[in-house]
Amino acid sequence: MTFQLKPTLLLLPIVIALGGCASTPETPTDPALMSSNQLFWAGLTQCVRLDSAGEQIKIYPEQAAVRVRPESFAYTWWCQDDIGQFLPSDVSSHPIPEADKPGDGLIGATIDETEGGFFVSWLTPNGPAATSEQLAVGDQIIAIRPTPDGKPYPVDNLKLSQLVWLIRGTPGTELQLTLLNAANSEPREVTLQRALAKQSDFLLVKQRQTDLKQKAEAKARKSLVIHDNTGSFMSPYTSDRVTAEWVNKALNANIGATAGSAVGAVAGAYAANKALESVPFGSFIGGMVGSKVGKNVGRNTAIESIGGWEYVRNTSDMSFRSLADMARYLKAEHGTDPNFSDVINATSQIYPEFATALASSQ
Known part of the structure; x- marks a missing residue:
């Protein structure tokens, strides 16, 4: 059987009711409910x-009765696994009749x-x-004849899945x-011959x-950036993908890097969160850690020690509307940079809540 119960942290609260016991809602008998x-x-x-x-x-x-199968162009059931994903599957108790399947011949086009x-x-x-x-x-496809001598189907009232089926x-x-x-x-008419697709074709698709x-995600991330310093939160990186001068100044001054200091702890928040990703509720725990660290950082002292707020703003050419936007963008664009933890440290000195935002960003 493909489905396995993954290790899960189960929280079993004990309810003590003085006036009687609260009843647990009954499980419906109809699986659809x-x-x-x-x-x-x-x-x-x-x-x-x-x-x-x-x-x-x-x-x-x-x-x-469910057996997960490799993804392909084959027509199959899609069954939900124990973590909620739908995967292509064979179901021995409900085999799909051949008459209910579309053909295996394709034309090699994405529509x-x-x-x-x-x-x-x-x-x-x-x-x-x-x-x-x-x-x-x-x-643009405006009509289809599934067979050259068959009746044409205008596609105006078809769903995409119906067109693909034809x-x-x-x-x-x-x-x-x-x-x-x-x-x-x-309009022009073309005649095409269907062929059995190879697995290599599926992998290309x-x-x-x-x-x-990935391109859509990158485009969405770009929309988070304000390409000047008019936003509420200054980017620690410039548009040239190098660290801003105020970050370099903070790093050179080694501010907050003393052993055991709260600011030093910020630098480990990102790395700690990575370790927590495999733990149930780990992102929540990571957020608590970042919040606690943020409350202990002297923001004003940190800003003054690197030249003041105007210096931070004047040496930044990118900014963000929110720390959540900045965390999402930086994690994706710079998360693998060798000095990323150091940059987190410097950024968290002037934005104490940044560690929390980064820990919870996706």
Whole structure:
């Protein structure tokens, strides 16, 4: 059985009631009404798949019937594991009938749905669509014939999952797509042959998804930055990705680095939080540590010792609206820098709450 109970810190409060005992809510008998925890303790799990109409089908099999399988283009159940993730799975008690599956033949194209319709966003290298040279990134799909002699389906009222279902079919069979392109106002029809996709093709798609996610996250982080010193919190790094002069001054003066000092403890908050990430409620504990340290730091003394607030502001060319924004950005952009702990130390001297923000940032 793939599902395992991971080590968990269980808190069992003892309730003493003078006027009687509080009753525990009963677990529903219908699995569809159970929470994830209730399903788990009942020995069940939730599995889902989409049918040809794009509707979700749910089942609640016994955990022993579920076997997780490697991700691929294959049509499968997606079942929830003991930590809440949905993974591709075979369910021995509920095998999917072949008639209920889309075909395994693909055209090697990724399609995105926007407000304007369905557009080709990527072609798998050496896939059927790419090698045909009939389909291009940016093409809009306006109709589909699952078979060349079949009836056309306008895509206006289709869900993306329905369109993908119609595109898939038996390897070696053909389909027709009606396309529009910004470079040509006239629709065109193309005929493509489906082929069985390789696992290497799937890995390419997954890598592209990872790359797109990382780019989106980087773009979101960039939006957190104010590219001058007008924000409420000054960045310890400049736009050139080097430490600001006020940080260098604090580091050179070795302020707060005496053994056992509260400021010295701040430098370890980030490293300590990394160790706490594997502990239940670790981020909460880390936040408490950072908060306690922050209360013991003499902020005004630290600022004056490195030249005053105006010096800090004048030697900064990036700033943030909140410490949470600064922590999220710095952790992602500079968290692996060799001197990051030292920079945390210097920053926490003028922003005592920064250690807490960093400890709780994702």
